[in-house]
Amino acid sequence: MERAARLAAHFPAPQGQAMPELEAQPTAARGGAGFNVAVLGAAGGIGQPLSLLLKLSPRVTQLRLYDVANTAGVAADLSHINTAARVSAHTGADQLPDALYGAHLVVIPAGVPRKPGMTRDDLFNINAGIVRTLCEGVARYCPTAWVALISNPVNSTVPIAAEVFRSAGTLSPGHLFGVTTLDVVRANTFVAEAAGLHPGEVNVPVIGGHAGVTILPVLSAVTPRISLPEDKARALMERIQDAGTEVVKAKAGAGSATLSMAQAAARFAEACMRAMSGEPGVVECAYVASSLTDLPYFASPLRLGPAGIEEFLPLPRLNALEKDNFERMKAELQASIHKGLDFARK
Numbered sequence: 001m002e003r004a005a006r007l008a009a010h011f012p013a014p015q016g017q018a019m020p021e022l023e024a025q026p027t028a029a030r031g032g033a034g035f036n037v038a039v040l041g042a043a044g045g046i047g048q049p050l051s052l053l054l055k056l057s058p059r060v061t062q063l064r065l066y067d068v069a070n071t072a073g074v075a076a077d078l079s080h081i082n083t084a085a086r087v088s089a090h091t092g093a094d095q096l097p098d099a100l101y102g103a104h105l106v107v108i109p110a111g112v113p114r115k116p117g118m119t120r121d122d123l124f125n126i127n128a129g130i131v132r133t134l135c136e137g138v139a140r141y142c143p144t145a146w147v148a149l150i151s152n153p154v155n156s157t158v159p160i161a162a163e164v165f166r167s168a169g170t171l172s173p174g175h176l177f178g179v180t181t182l183d184v185v186r187a188n189t190f191v192a193e194a195a196g197l198h199p200g201e202v203n204v205p206v207i208g209g210h211a212g213v214t215i216l217p218v219l220s221a222v223t224p225r226i227s228l229p230e231d232k233a234r235a236l237m238e239r240i241q242d243a244g245t246e247v248v249k250a251k252a253g254a255g256s257a258t259l260s261m262a263q264a265a266a267r268f269a270e271a272c273m274r275a276m277s278g279e280p281g282v283v284e285c286a287y288v289a290s291s292l293t294d295l296p297y298f299a300s301p302l303r304l305g306p307a308g309i310e311e312f313l314p315l316p317r318l319n320a321l322e323k324d325n326f327e328r329m330k331a332e333l334q335a336s337i338h339k340g341l342d343f344a345r346k
């Protein structure tokens with residue numbers, strides 16, 4: 001069956017609404033009008049606190065909560081909070097169209113988390129299919145929405161999402177982000193601890209991807225400038241790279257980072273909404289289609305504006321330790337990207 005027909009069969013039109021296809025979807029420049037945000041995987045460990053933080057955001061006017069189960073309870077609970085965002089629950093594939101229709105921003109934490117001993121890549125077999133199906137829905141029901149993808153392995157799921165959008169004819173690379181904000185949040189926290197600074201005043205650019213050695217915190221480019229002996233810098237870099245595993249081990253089988261991730265995702269969502277509103281100077285790191293290096297997907301600091309990515313900021317100069325890590329990340333990141341592309345193109 002031709003792809004468009006298969007999508008149409010899989011996802012019926014939302015009740016009483018014309019199919020949006022690629023015609024007038026909400027545009028990015030919103031002024032003070034507020035945003036319609038959909039969270040896919042909203043009843044999960046990340047989804048619930050993330051939805052809480054979005055319910056508290058004055059920028060959000062509609063909050064669509066989608067999951068395969070338990071969405072109604074989460075939505076009922078959040079809907080009692082006296083903020084302006086209207087909360088709705090959408091459960092199961094039949095209700096995905098209503099969750100997505102008209103969304104400006106779609107945040108996706110749907111999928112399984114790691115248990116001790118697993119790598120993020122071990123999640124691929126389950127999460128790749130989940131991400132593909134949800135992105136097919138995005139392509140059909142809110143093709144101009146910005147998409148912030150949290151589901152692991154991010155190094156592969158972002159290329160999968162891009163291929164879904166490419167074959168649906170809706171790909172806008174400047175609107176598709178793998179969320180790596182948690183790496184930045186962790187790096188800022190750990191560097192502040194080591195340097196005796198307030199975490200809020202530290203900014204560490206984190207480049208590459210989101211797994212082990214592909215996470216490259218550029219400690220030589222921290223602001224404010226700090227000077228670290230190489231052994232300390234190496235130890236800090238490794239702690240940042242292994243921070244997800246630190247949480248997985250501490251949770252001992254009960255999942256991976258959820259609360260810090262929810263905060264990081266809410267920060268990234270706020271950045272997207274600020275940029276869509278035309279606020280100048282919005283800069284965040286994220287994992288996106290990129291030509292800054294030989295790798296087709298790469299995380300780096302981006303300046304965001306109403307049209308999405310407006311500028312790839314130049315990569316910071318790397319010192320010897322960072323250059324060595326950069327060389328070591330290449331093969332792993334390339335393999336993860338190809339794995340995602342191969343899956344999506346099958």
Ligand SMILES: NC(=O)c1ccc[n+]([C@@H]2O[C@H](COP(=O)([O-])OP(=O)(O)OC[C@H]3O[C@@H](n4cnc5c(N)ncnc54)[C@H](O)[C@@H]3O)[C@@H](O)[C@H]2O)c1
Nearest residue numbers: 041043044045046067068109110111112113150151152261
């Ligand atoms: N990018 C990052 O920095 C980062 C950080 C932490 C976790 N993660 C990843 O986020 C994902 C979710 O983690 P979690 O702790 O919230 O897991 P969780 O199991 O607590 O929640 C996942 C939710 O997804 C839902 N879900 C499953 N299949 C779905 C589908 N087809 N459609 C919609 N919803 C579906 C589940 O019902 C569940 O509510 C994992 O893949 C994890 O590895 C990424």
Ligand SMILES: O=C(O)C[C@H](O)C(=O)O
Nearest residue numbers: 114120152244245256257
């Ligand atoms: O470590 C994980 O599996 C979850 C997430 O990618 C993280 O960095 O915390």
